[in-house]
Amino acid sequence: MNKVLMKGNEALAEAAVRAGCRYFFGYPITPQTELPQYLSKRMPEIGGVFLQAESEIAAINMVYGASGAGARVMTSSSSPGISLKAEGISYIAGAELPCVIVNMMRGGPGLGTIQPAQGDYFQATKGGGHGDYKLLVLAPASVQEAVDLTIQAFDLADKYRNPVMILGDGILGQMMEPVEFKLTENNELPVKEWATTGKKGRKKNIINSLYLQAEKLEQHVNRLADKFGEMEAKEQKAETYLTDDAEILLAAYGTTSRVCRKAVDMAREEGIKAGLFRPISLWPFPEYALQQVLGRVKGILTVEMSLGQMIEDVRLAVNGKVPTDFYGRVGGMVPTSRDVLEKIVAFREVL
Amino acid sequence: MQKVIFNEEKCKGCELCTTVCPKKIVYMDEKKINSKGFHPATVTQQEECISCGFCAMMCPDVVIEVRRPSKEGKKDE
Amino acid sequence: MKVIFEKPKSLEDVTFHYCPGCTHGIIHRLIAEVIDELEIQEKTIGVAPVGCAVLAYDYFDVDMHEAAHGRAPAVATGIKRVHPKNVVFAYQGDGDLASIGMAEVVHAAARGEKITIIFVNNAIYGMTGGQMAPTTLVGQVTNTSPTGRDVEHSGYPIRVSEMLGSLVGPGNSMKRVSVHDPKHIGQAKKAIKEAFINQIEGKGFSLVEVLSTCPTNWGKTPVEALKWLEEKMLPYYPLGDFSPKEGV
Structure with a gap:
């Protein structure tokens, strides 16, 4: 048992690293900025990539690219930034890509405030982006739980090929509590045969959410619905x-x-x-x-x-x-x- | 001897190939209509073709394949 | 008989959905020829845009991503950072790259992201039916500039290659080419090949702006459209190398 005192945002970042996340794309916004700051130092130490994007829009699309290419990848932001990411999140869900998105909520609407709030519940659970999709949304109540849920979030994202959101608020991100990083027994990441890695030795892979024929899109969305149904049956906590x-x-x-x-x-x-x-x-x-x-x-x-x-x-x-x-x-x-x-x-x- | 071969079914009748042929032998075959409803481009004077490939370079639909005869005395490659 | 011209291997054997005479097809073929010649089909990953070329993932026989409108450089960045040894290219039109996606391309260039972007400039929005683009020429009539692009109202068309060339450092490459005749098609292919080699050699970001036609939305025959490109677009969009000089 090795407990360390850590700020929520930093502990969550370290949890992502422990979960095998090696790619982070983000953009500064209060009150989550300690998370990218931590990873800007941590990722190079472990051969990962931290990249500060030009916007939340670019960051989520870098996540789309990296996830489609087979990586464990994360982005984080706070309310107004999540609104900007909404387009990309819809594409990621539509293309069935795994990733973890952190939202440390602040007051809204609009620019609102940097103080904590829970006004993004609808955005997180009912949509946010366009179309019929669902995010798995996990809401930790302590720094330790943020760590544990973040590690689980990567596995759930891979299992369902769907984005998972960690929904916290400014208080969770900013407060310090003792945390323990439990070692996960299985550190092997799942094989992703659908990922774009270059088509050597196989047919080409396409990462896509476009289905111009109505029958095909209906089939696709119904298949997503089956997946969401499975999540509803198995993932309530x-x-x-x-x-x-x-x-x-x-x-x-x-x-x-x-x-x-x-x-x-x-x-x-x-x-x-x-x-x-x-x-x-x-x-x-x-x-x-x-x-x-x-x-x-x-x-x-x-x-x-x-x-x-x-x-x-x-x-x-x-x-x-x-x-x-x-x-x-x-x-x-x-x-x-x-x-x-x-x-x-x-x-x-x-x- | 076919030096220039048109996949007439793929032709969309844009005529770009006809404008770049140095021998002016590419034409739209108004006696034919492909399944898309276009008069396809074609060449009948194959012996005039110099295998320059300009028509194929200009074609936006990869309709045209071009071959060049081997030099006399050499076997076909 | 020796085959001197046939469908490149990296291009799928399907009929493009493009309108008759649209030069997207020529540009697709050139990219596929370059991929074949560099023998990189098995390690290339492409990114398709939103716009007329949205279905490019069905045409290139390489791994592909479809990106949201304008986001292809960000998506390509994500892929390249995960697979730095693969070859990553994005194919974008002028609305996609120079309007909604301007921030993404500028910052990918500014980072010297080791990706290759083929930027197709036909001075109009094709897929949505002929609206004014950021590259629409002054005076050019479109469905949203019905009396011609008015500088007082909409400003001047953006010269992407010059703009990017002015703001980044050495190693990055920006070239403008055209496909209005076989000679220029040859030059365009050379520039595309160099842009891929620039990435493979790890030098930096490469963009090839290809002047292209849209006969349908320009209201011209395909042959007239090539002539219009040559006469109207070339004076405003000069061909050449706009790569930043050493020491910039």
């Missing part, structure tokens, strides 16, 4: 806290879930049976896990640093069986445990 006897269930992810965990403890001290449901995979949303903890739940309070985005998935998952309410702060403001407790008390009264 969630954590629960004191849900066995919970009557008031909090639902929150990432940074906000830490605030809510504390609020659950405070509520319990006041004799309120509160619990926490924390999605780790935002897409697929862990609806099965949520349905399993509903037993004695009288109401679900979703807490986000947004105007209310994940709450739509909570509502879809419970399908009217349980009343829901929402508490959120925006603009870079972070809800406090006391704020959440007050909301729990008020919500309990109307149930």
Whole structure:
């Protein structure tokens, strides 16, 4: 056990290296810039490539090229930069290429602020780019979890030939916590027979998302849909806290879930049976896990640093069986445990 | 002896080949229509062809193959 | 009989979708001939653009990527950084490269990225049906400059080769060629070959701007279009080597 104290962004970068990522293309934007800075030093040490692109658009297209060429590759950005990458992400999903994309969310819309927020949930889980595609979206709540999920993200990306997004926020990126880099047993990367490496000894490979015949594109998109269906069945991840006897269930992810965990403890001290449901995979949303903890739940309070985005998935998952309410702060403001407790008390009264 | 061979099915009738032939022997065969609906380019005076390859160089659709006879006394290569 | 001219091996045996007389087909063939002559078919990776040449991946018998509009130099960069010993080329039109993708090509050139770009300049958007391009000549009528390109309104056409040649260092190569007659086609092939060799020798970024025709959207016969290229485009887009000089 060798724990080191690291900043979220840097730990995540090191996790990518440990996962076998040797190519990084990015562009500076607060609050994720420590990640590319770290890799600009680290990649040359291990024979990898760090390249600061001229824009987020160029960076994601370099990822498209490198991924199609068979590499483990990553890019990172923050909200406005992810909007710029949206075109490329759609192409990457359409061409079925694996890669890992990090979004350390900041306040929006527009230039917004550099302070933390969770306003990109819809963009991450419902689209962002054009067309029918899905990203696997993982939301760590600690630096250690960011490390573990990043390592898993590369394997999942390769397994499904689909981009995987690590969705954090400015707090996760900036805070320091002790982390351990667990050695992965299997360091062999999968063989990618579809990659462009030069056609020596085989027929040519084409990396493409264009299907001009309607029947062909429908076939292609339906095949993607089968893959997304498999992800929905196999890749839902969630954590629960004191849900066995919970009557008031909090639902929150990432940074906000830490605030809510504390609020659950405070509520319990006041004799309120509160619990926490924390999605780790935002897409697929862990609806099965949520349905399993509903037993004695009288109401679900979703807490986000947004105007209310994940709450739509909570509502879809419970399908009217349980009343829901929402508490959120925006603009870079972070809800406090006391704020959440007050909301729990008020919500309990109307149930 | 065919020195210049036209894959008439691939021809789109653009006529560019006809403008560069130094012997002016490439013409559009108005008696024929290929499956694309074009009069294809052709050469009938094969003996006039000097195998310069200009028509093939100018063709945007790789319709034309050009051959050059071996010198007398030499076997075909 | 010795075959002196036939379909190059690196070109698929299919009919191009291009309009009759469109010179894209000539340029495709020249690239394939160069790949064959340099014996690099098995290690070449190409990048197709968005525009008329969007289906180029069906025409070259080498590994291919299809890129988003204008992003081919970034995609090629990603490929080349992963496979530095392979030969990576991108094929782009004037809307793709000089309008929506200008940032990508400028920065690929500025980095001295060891890739080869074949830039087809026909002064118009072909695929979308004849709109004004960044390279449309002053006064040229298109579907979005119906009274002719007006300098007051749209400014001057961009000379990509000169521009790139002025902002990067030695090792990088920018040349402008044309395909309006067999002599110039020969010169174009030589420039394309040199651009690939520049990459293979690890010297830097290479771009060959090829002046090309669009008979359909210019509203001309293919033969008239070649004449228009020679008479109208050559004076504004002089042929030659615009590579940066040593010490720039």
